[in-house]
Amino acid sequence: MLKKFCWSFLPKQERVARQRSRKIDVMLKRDVFMFPEVLLVLGNSQSGVSTFFKQMRIITGPEFSQQELIDFRRTIYMNIIEGLQALVIEKNSMGIPWENSANETHKMLVTSVESWNMNLKPHTFQGFVTAINSLWNDSGIQEAYSKIKKMHNFVTYESVKYFLNNMNRIGQLSYIPCKQDILYARESCRARGYFVHRNILITELRSKRKYYLSYEYETTILFMVASSDFDQVTNGLYTSNESTSLVESLEFFKAVLCNSLFRKCTIILFFNKTDLLAEKVQTADIRKYFPEFQGDPHSLEDVQRFLVECFRERMTTVDNSRPFFYHFTTAVDTENIRIEFDSVKKTILREKLKAFKLL
Ligand SMILES: Nc1nc2c(ncn2[C@@H]2O[C@H](COP(=O)(O)OP(=O)(O)OP(=O)(O)O)[C@@H](O)[C@H]2O)c(=O)[nH]1
Ligand SMILES: [Mg+2]
Structure with missing residues (x-):
């Protein structure tokens, strides 16, 4: 009880x-x-x-059902936001400045999201697409990413780069994950x-x-x-x-x-x-x-x-x-x-x- x-x-x-695991x-x-x-x-x-x-x-x-694809889409949105939040934190702790100062505002938007607590849907995610693209393309974030990779002991989401490089597709309102996206999705719940x-x-x-x-x-x-x-x-x-x-x-x-x-x-x-x-x-x-x-x-x-x-x-x-x-x-x-x-x-x-x- x-x-x-x-x-x-x-x-x-x-x-x-958890219910699935029990079954x-x-x-x-x-x-x-x-x-x-x-x-x-x-x-x-x-x-x-x-x-x-x-x-x-x-x-x-x-084949994956429509509902399964929708669930994977939500996971992918979460992976992107959480991965970028981790990158922003690392960039700040390394003291790397923004290339584009407007990204300070974009950062506030992306870091304020509690993605695990939100049922992210395409129209909600649309509100973050510009900010996500702008942050990922900033040389400050790129520098932090390459430094993290060389640090070797930093547990990054290995798939974050894959998703961020595919934002043209993932950022569309009509986005449905393809098989490769599903393979890179990292689920937070351990079914x-x-x-x-x-x-x-x-x-x-x-x-x-x-x-x-x-x-x-x-x-x-x-x-x-x-x-x-x-x-x-x-x-x-x-x-x-x-x-x-x-x-x-x-x-x-x-x-x-x-x-x-x-x-x-x-x-x-x-x-x-x-x-x-x-x-x-x-x-x-x-x-x-x-x-x-x-x-x-x-x-x-x-x-x-x-x-x-x-x-x-x-x-x-x-x-x-x-x-x-x-x-x-x-x-x-x-x-x-x-x-x-x-x-x-x-x-x-x-x-x-x-x-x-x-x-
Ligand atoms: N590049 C690459 N990524 C991989 C490979 N295998 C798994 N991944 C990625 O690594 C992450 C974790 O993989 P999972 O299959 O979830 O690992 P797991 O053993 O089930 O982990 P947990 O159940 O979460 O403890 C996912 O984002 C996968 O896409 C691989 O061979 N190459
Ligand atoms: Mg697992």
Whole structure:
């Protein structure tokens, strides 16, 4: 009763997401044994799990409904406003002046919005379009953006730049998100991913231990790693102190490996955000965070090889008889996910045949 009462204070989208997650929990408990194959998808925050589920939907259908497109549009409006608000704060704290002094007024308009609290619709968003364009095109904001990128430990919305560069389209009154926009949208409410593809039940497993209890069966785990986040500072869910997203991911991976409920699971790693990693290694030096790294810190292949070895090492210290499967992915790239998901299906089949001694 109290829970229901608390929920009524949440924004509508968050309430809908939580209700959906609950329904999925109930469905899982009921249906899980009806599926010959189960693929559990898990990864640290921002690793790309939700984007993977969106790709499943894009690749296998059905098309997004009108209501879903409207919900994504609202999320995209929020991403733009919140991203720009964060950029303005950073610009001010860096002491960078406006190129165009009229942007002080535009700034007041954009920073006064509580986007999470507003049901942003196209006609409301229209009131911000001029201000958004003017702020984004100001050399002060552009300078702040490039400095933030070089700081490496600033958690920006990676998709903000994509949306701001597409304002000509997004700023139209008749705007409806396209598939690529949907993939870049970062949802604030954490609805659990759930998808059925032929005979495979694909579901998201949150990184909380309590969820482990419902999964006492042999299955496949798809573990997502944000490979570009080796320098993203986090508060430490698995480590006691401040740490980086990659260290957190390694600890989470180890926790999964050590959990007896998952002992028989096949684990497939997706080293995601390859596009962002390729961009990052051009300027960042991984040795600052991983002094043991040997090789060329500006070579994508060397950095990827190192990341793979870090995870492989965790695997072999826990159980060196377990096979190690991995793929380099870019979850916002539909073709890439189509190819990698096909090979995941082949791996699942091959491992099943091996288990039945048919291979
Ligand atoms: N450029 C790029 N962006 C990505 C990639 N994968 C995910 N993103 C973006 O990263 C952001 C976070 O991705 P999500 O899929 O929401 O991550 P998540 O693991 O579900 O995160 P939470 O559930 O919010 O903890 C979104 O804006 C995505 O568009 C990728 O491979 N490349
Ligand atoms: Mg998510």
